[in-house]
Amino acid sequence: QKEVEQNSGPLSVPEGAIASLNCTYSDRGSQSFFWYRQYSGKSPELIMFIYSNGDKEDGRFTAQLNKASQYVSLLIRDSQPSDSATYLCAVNNGDNNDMRFGAGTRLTVKP
Amino acid sequence: DTAVSQTPKYLVTQMGNDKSIKCEQNLGHDTMYWYKQDSKKFLKIMFSYNNKELIINETVPNRFSPKSPDKAHLNLHINSLELGDSAVYFCASSQTTGFHEQYFGPGTRLTVT
Numbered sequence: 001q002k003e004v005e006q007n008s009g010p011l012s013v014p015e016g017a018i019a020s021l022n023c024t025y026s027d028r029g030s031q032s033f034f035w036y037r038q039y040s041g042k043s044p045e046l047i048m049f050i051y052s053n054g055d056k057e058d059g060r061f062t063a064q065l066n067k068a069s070q071y072v073s074l075l076i077r078d079s080q081p082s083d084s085a086t087y088l089c090a091v092n093n094g095d096n097n098d099m100r101f102g103a104g105t106r107l108t109v110k111p
Numbered sequence: 112d113t114a115v116s117q118t119p120k121y122l123v124t125q126m127g128n129d130k131s132i133k134c135e136q137n138l139g140h141d142t143m144y145w146y147k148q149d150s151k152k153f154l155k156i157m158f159s160y161n162n163k164e165l166i167i168n169e170t171v172p173n174r175f176s177p178k179s180p181d182k183a184h185l186n187l188h189i190n191s192l193e194l195g196d197s198a199v200y201f202c203a204s205s206q207t208t209g210f211h212e213q214y215f216g217p218g219t220r221l222t223v224t
Binding site for chain 1: 154155156201214215216
């Protein structure tokens with residue numbers, strides 16, 4: 001069983017739409033959750049982190065966490081072609097800084 | 112200013128060679144990491160160092176050895192390179208252990224022929 005699972009995609013949305021990216025994790029002891037964006041040939045870039053159940057908003061991005069369901073998501077409002085990238089979900093159990101990454105979801109925003 | 116830097120950016124070498132990748136961070140962070148990203152883009156942690164002490168050592172071959180001369184540097188040395196070692200290697204750092212987010216270097220694309 002994979003520890004952090006994401007739909008590999010590709011997920012295609014039209015420009016201006018809401019893109020919804022999902023992630024599930026297996027370790028109930030996980031404490032912190034991160035979303036990274038990775039453009040092709042580039043390094044992962046931190047977009048958001050969330051520690052508590054509920055929603056956290058930052059500009060066009062909203063992270064949602066449900067620890068009971070072991071589920072974390074990222075919503076991108078008003079999607080732009082520049083948002084086209086692979087989005088990596090990462091989960092940290094906090095004890096020994098063991099960060100586990102999902103395989104990523106490839107998002108394409110079409111003009 | 113580059114927060115996390117790695118050299119070289121590209122490394123092409125033959126099987127059996129020994130090579131090193133250097134990493135430096137100027138963020139004042141206490142913890143540094145090495146990740147391997149394979150052709151399927153799966154990012155897997157290899158090592159992390161906190162205050163010059165190894166705190167995670169994933170099941171990687173002992174041909175890989177991290178070396179940290181100080182808390183701003185974590186180099187990766189690889190002995191007897193194999194074809195399967197071809198990947199992109201990312202260095203990262205975080206303020207400390209625990210919940211903190213990690214910041215990644217630009218990556219080193221290693222190709223073993």
